[in-house]
Each structure stands twice: as structure tokens, then as C-alpha cells.
Amino acid sequence: MKSSIFSSVLAFAACALATPATVQPLLKRNPTGSFSLVAYSLASDYIDIFYSDGIAYAGDSSKWPYGSITTDVTFVITDTEMITTATTSGVTLDSDTLLYIRPTDDEVLPVGFTGNGITVPSDAVTTNFIFYGTYLMWEYGSGSLSDSFRAKETNVTGVYELYFDFSNLYPSGYETPVVKSQS
Template structure:
């Protein structure tokens, strides 16, 4: 009787070994229409990405009183650019305001936005963004993907400045959020 389980286990094991070849690959997809960008693993609940004076922050924008222009934002993706629109009453961003990262080796650099008279670093990149599932990714020229976002808490509890860690340095004092789309 104790040996009758062996054929069942062998049958189950053969199914498990065969399973990966029958699975469909995870498909790249870009959200349609307007969406939010949110960050997971910074707080006990998901937090929104927001705009303040050309820099990307995560948290409750109403707590951030340091920017001259601070707004909640929504996004649309066209081609591989992430276009940003203000949603806070009374705030307007330029129609060509784009989300950017700075993929520079061995540096962890702030993530931000173009437009609105803000000085944008020369090494800012606004193209090659895609979504892999709901995850915001940046695509290298060779087709590989990266989502190396980092965040450091500001002097306001629960508000984080967003960074990009191109070389995966994982510096101390930074958290590693997951940045995703949300409707």
C-alpha cells in the first residue's frame, strides 16, 4: 500500500517538469488611456508618484509644501514616452511634459519631468519606456529591461524622492520600490 503513491508522485512530477514549456510567455503591454504611476514597498500601502518642480516624488502630495508647483499627475504612454498631465485643481503642466530617468553608470540620480521651464539635465532620457505587465520598465538598446527605481525619504514623513539606479548599486539609505501603472 505504501508503494501505490509512487506512480502518482511520478505522474505529478512529470507534469510539473513539462509545465514551463506549455506556459505562454509574459507579454509586454502598455496601458491604454490615462493611468497613475504608483510605488509599492515604501509604505504599508501603495503611494502615488507626483510632480513637484520637475522632480518625481512618491507619497501624499498634499504633505509636500516645498515645491512652487506641486501636483498629482496622470500619465499616458505614446510610442515609448510617458506624457504627464496635472490633476490638481488650478495646476497646468506643459502639454509636452515627459517623465525621465538618467541612466548613467555608477550613479543614483533623481527621476523627473521635462517642461514647465524646469532645467532638465543633459543626460535625461524620455524614451524607451514600456510596461511589462503593469511594471514600468526601461528598455536598453539591446532589448533587455530594467526597473531599477530607488527612493529616499525626504524630511516629510511618508514622502520620498524617486531615483534611478542604472548600475544596481543599492546604496544605503534608499528603498527599492516597485513602480507600476494603476488605473
């Protein structure tokens, strides 16, 4: 009896080893329709990501006294671009306003927005954003994913400037928020 059980187990193991494993492609779980982006771990609850003069901030936009254009925003993801729309009454952003990061080695650089007459840095990237569940990720050309967002509190309590840490430097003085979609 022991011999037949052992033989069955060996036969099953041989079949399992002989069958090639199939690698499934990453399933993109992008939100549908309009959504907000929020940052977790900067406060006791999530805080909204907002637009001010082409830079991304997290916090209460009504407390931000700077910038000629400051607005709460929503996003729609098309292909892998994050199209941005103003939601504050009386504020309009250009229809081609996109979220960007700057994936530059060994630097922690601000997250920003294109459009509206803003000069966009030459290393800014507006594509390859995807969601893993509700988590915002950026996909490298190799297929690896990164969610290396950082935040630094401004001189306004509870308002943070949003950054991207391409090389995972984890510099002192920066928080490590989780950026997610919120319907």
C-alpha cells in the same frame, strides 16, 4: 515492446532537437488611456507618484510643503514616452511634460519631468519606457529591461524622492520600490 517505446522516444527527441526554436519578440503590454504611477514597498499600501518642480516624488502630495508647482499627475504612454498631465485643481503642466530617467553608469540619479521651464539634465532620457504587465520598465538599447527605481525618504514623513539606479548599486539609505501603473 520496450524497444519500440524507446525507439519512439528517441525519434521524438531527434525531431524536437532538429526543429529550430523561434524566439518571440517581447510583447509590450502598455496601459491604454490615462493612468497613475504608484510605488509599492514604501508603505503598507501603494503610494502615488507626484510632480513637484520637475522632480518625481512618491507619497501624499498635499503633505509636500515645498515647490512652486506641486501636483498629482496622470500619464499616457505614447510610443515609449510617458506624457504627464496635472490632476490637481488649478495646476497645469506644459503639454510636452515627459517623465525622464538618467541612465548614467555608477550613479543613482533623480527621476524627473521635462517642460514647465525646468532645466533638464543633458543625460536625461524620455524614451524606451515600457510595461511588463503593470510594472514600469526601461528598455536598454540591447533590449534588456530594467526596473531599478530607488526612493529616499525626504524630511517629510511618508514622502520619498524617486531615483533611478542604472548600475544596480543598491546604495544604503535608499528603498527599492516597485513602480507600477494604476488605472
